Amino acid sequence: MNFKTLLAAAAVSMIAGGAVAQTAEWRTVSPENLWVIDTAKGRVLVELEPRAAPAHIERIRTLTNQGFYDGLKFHRVIPNFMAQTGDPKGTGEGGSELPDLKGEFSFRRGRDSGFVAVENSGPGVRGIMGSLPITTQPDAQMFVTADFKVGASGLFCPGVAGMARAGSPDSANSQFFLMTGQNDNLNGGYTTFGRVVQGLDVVKALKAGDDAEDGKVADPDVMTKVQLASALPEGQRPTVRVATPGSPAFNAAVEAARTARGAQFGICDVQPVVEVTGG
Numbered sequence: 073m074n075f076k077t078l079l080a081a082a083a084v085s086m087i088a089g090g091a092v093a094q095t096a097e098w099r100t101v102s103p104e105n106l107w108v109i110d111t112a113k114g115r116v117l118v119e120l121e122p123r124a125a126p127a128h129i130e131r132i133r134t135l136t137n138q139g140f141y142d143g144l145k146f147h148r149v150i151p152n153f154m155a156q157t158g159d160p161k162g163t164g165e166g167g168s169e170l171p172d173l174k175g176e177f178s179f180r181r182g183r184d185s186g187f188v189a190v191e192n193s194g195p196g197v198r199g200i201m202g203s204l205p206i207t208t209q210p211d212a213q214m215f216v217t218a219d220f221k222v223g224a225s226g227l228f229c230p231g232v233a234g235m236a237r238a239g240s241p242d243s244a245n246s247q248f249f250l251m252t253g254q255n256d257n258l259n260g261g262y263t264t265f266g267r268v269v270q271g272l273d274v275v276k277a278l279k280a281g282d283d284a285e286d287g288k289v290a291d292p293d294v295m296t297k298v299q300l301a302s303a304l305p306e307g308q309r310p311t312v313r314v315a316t317p318g319s320p321a322f323n324a325a326v327e328a329a330r331t332a333r334g335a336q337f338g339i340c341d342v343q344p345v346v347e348v349t350g351g
Contacts, residue, residue, distance in 0.1 A: 096316050096319070097315065097316055097319040097320065097321065098313045098314065098315055098316060098319070098321075098347070099313065099314055099316055100311065100312070100313050101119050101269070101301075101312040101313075101314060102302075103300065103301040103302035103304075103309060104120075104133075104300060104301075104302045105119055105120040105121070105122065105129075105266075106118075106119060106120070106300065106301035106302075106310070106312055107119075107120055107132065107136070107266065107298070107299075107300060107301075108297075108298070108299045108300070108301055108304070108310065108351075109141075109271075109295055109297075109298050110295070110296045110297040110298070111146075111274060111278070111293055111294065111295055111296060112293060112294075112296065113274045113277045113278060113293060114271060114273075114274035114277075115270070115271055115274065115351075116250070116268060116270070116271035116272075116274050116275060117268065117269050117270040117271055117310060117312060117348065118233050118250075118266045118267065118268050118269065119202065119203045119266050119267055119269045119312070119314070119344075120132065120133075120233075120265060120266040121201075121202055121203070121204045121226075121264070121265060121266050121267070123179060123181075123185065123201070123202075124176070124179050124201075124204060124206070124224075124226050124263075124264055124265060125176040125179070125226075125235075125263050125264065125265040126176070127173055127174065127176060128173060128176055128235055128244065128263050128265045129265055129266075131170065131173060131245075131246070132248075132265065133300060134170070135168055135170075135246055136298050136299060136300055136303075137300070137303065139298075140160075140168060140246065141157075141158060141246075141295050141298035142295065142296070142297055142298055143294055143295065143296065144157055144158060144159065144160060144162070144294060144295050145157060145159070145162040145289070145292040145293070145294050146278050146279070146289065146292050146293050146294070146295070147159060147162045147163065147164055147288065147289055147292055148164055148249075148281055148286070148287040148288060148289065149278050149279060149280045149281045149287055149289050149292070150280070150281065150283075150286075150287035151252065151253075151276075151280050152252060152253035153251070153252060153253050153255060153287075154234075154249040154250060154251045154252060154253070154255070155249060155250050155252065155275050155278050156236055156247060156248070156249040156287075157247070157248065157249070157295060158236070158246045158247035158248045159246070159247050160246075162292070164236075164247070164288075166246075166247075167245030167246045167247065168245055168246040170245065170246075171245075172240075172242060172243050172244060172245050173235070173242065173244045173245065173263075174242045175237070175241040175242050175244065175262075175263055176263045176265075177225055177241070177260055177261060177262070177263060178223055178224065178225040178260070179223075179224055179225070180219060180221040180222070180223065180224070181201065181206075181208055181221055181222055181223070181224040182214070182220065182221045183211060183214060183220070185201050186201060186202065186316065186317060187199055187200070187201040187206070187208065187211075187224075187317070188200055188317035188318045188322070189210070190326060190339050190342055191337070191338060191339055196208060196209060197209070197210050198227065198338075198339040199317070199339065200317045200322075200339075200342060201224070201317070202314070202317075203266075203267040203269055203314055203344045204226055204232070204264060204266070204267050205226065205227040205229045205232065205267075205339045205340065205342065206224045206225060206226050206227060207224065207225055207227055207259070207339075208222055208223065208224035208225075209222035209223055209224070210222070225259065225260055225264075226259075226263075226264025226265075227256075227259055227264070227339060227340065228251055228254065228255045228256065228258040228259055228262070228264065229251065229254050229339065229340035230251050230252055230253055230254060230272065230340060230343070231250070231251060231267045231268035231269075231272050231343065231344075232250075232251045232264055232266075232267050232268075233248060233249070233250055233251075233264065233265055233266040233267060233268065234248065234249050234251065234258065234262045234263060234264050234265070235247070235248050235249075235262060235263040235265060236248055236249055236262075237262065237263075241261070244263060248265075250268060250275045252272070252275055252276050254340040267344065269312055269314060269344050269346045269348075270312070270346055270348050272343075278292075278293045279291060279292055279293050301351075304351075307350075308350075308351060309350060309351060310348055310349070310350050310351030311348070311349045311350045311351075312346060312347070312348050313346065313347040313348075314344050314345065314346050315344070315345035315346070321345045322345055325342065325343070325345050326342055329341040329342055
């Protein structure tokens with residue numbers, strides 16, 4: 073068996089056996105990457121993922137620090153799909169004064185990403201990087217690429233944060249949505265930039281819109297305050313620890329979901345294992 077065959081076999085073995093062990097069992101989300109969205113229904117914490125969408129994360133941070141999102145409506149809410157906000161007009165037609173962003177529908181993943189495979193899906197491998205569900209080429213492929221990285225893209229599972237856009241793939245600006253269900257039709261065509269690590273129940277409790285009007289909400293809930301955790305005083309700052317993919321807590325959650333779902337099990341059944349203190 074040659075070297076490439078050994079690598080491929082190792083990758084297949086990792087997938088077949090489920091998540092693999094890593095050294096650190098828990099990691100603490102950086103305050104710069106913890107997005108705190110307060111609503112009348114409760115607080116939503118989103119872990120931002122700059123590796124997947126650096127330009128969009130920069131935009132989110134800029135607008136958040138400007139107070140742009142404070143008071144904006146969840147103008148479009150479709151149960152078991154998503155809740156959309158970030159439009160100062162409250163109609164789905166507005167944005168910020170900043171230029172539109174080029175779509176970041178994929179990214180390059182290195183061996184240091186902490187990715188752990190959860191399922192094999194066609195030509196790609198599906199698993200978790202940080203808190204984000206992604207599809208990617210296996211690590212073995214890195215040995216035949218110039219940058220020693222492989223292509224990857226986020227998956228629109230429950231809790232994933234995505235950027236809204238118009239018809240053009242490069243028209244995202246300020247609007248975003250938080251997924252409450254799975255929608256594979258969005259994969260590869262919209263930018264994923266993070267995932268809800270606490271408060272998905274809050275997102276699901278937001279006032280739903282009219283099906284006949286594509287989810288338009290007549291009397292919508294609003295984001296009362298949106299901040300980065302790094303902007304909060306330390307005594308008021310939530311601390312979020314996430315079980316590292318491959319850790320015992322993560323593996324237990326994967327196996328519980330696999331057992332519960334049986335043959336229907338997929339990557340979107342795996343939610344982050346999280347501990348939140350403070351705030």
